[in-house]
Amino acid sequence: MNKKEYFMKILNKLEKKYGNNIKRLASDGWGADWKVLIVTIMSAQSRDEMTIIIANNLFKKYSSLSKLANARKESVLKIFKSLNYNRTKAKHVVEAAKYIKKKFNGRVPENIEDLVEIPGVGRKTANLVLTEVHGKDAICVDTHVHRISNVLGLVKTKSPEKTEIELMKIVPKKYWYKVNRLFVLWGKDVSGRDKKKLLKRLNC
DSSP states (O other), X not given: OOHHHHHHHHHHHHHHXXXXXXXXXXXXXXXXXXXXXXXXXXXXXXXXXXXXXXXXXXXXXXXXXXXXXXXXXXXHHHHTTTSTTHHXXXXXXXXXXXXXXXXXXXXXXXXXXXXXXXTTOOHHHHXXXXXXXXXXXXXXXXXXXXXXXXXXXXXXXXXXXHHHHHHHHHSOGGGHHHHHHHXXXXXXXXXXXXXXXXXXXXXX
């Protein structure tokens, strides 16, 4: 079985196991494009459940991109006090709001080159915005996707960026947008690097 066939076997199992799972991930259910981007910046190295609570508090106080762009970083930091890397994230979300407002006239761009220019936005956030906001083909590689892809032997990489490149060679393009959500739900169920435990969860 080659890697493409192996991936499709795993994907079919994931669809059955998690396809109808309604668990809310950090980027889900915000409506406004800019909110999805901001929350994804916030979610790095933080639990989705905590990120969602803090993001709700942020958007209660700053209900528009303009309000967030004009926010004092110290005020945002108070809201972010329970968030990992809160100082860096408070700085990034305010600067990101300013940048989108000034450079893109308040609209979240639709290509990765422009997205990664925004403060706090790396390829993971950019790719998630491309799939979730703009409906474009991209593979969003977070820690779960990176870990599981290596444990399964789909890739042998040291960084999420390299994992993204290798997965693009293996995964049929029409399924790129599915990778993140399904692998994240799976990764939340099974931590660590035990291949047997991962596959047992899918009854493989």
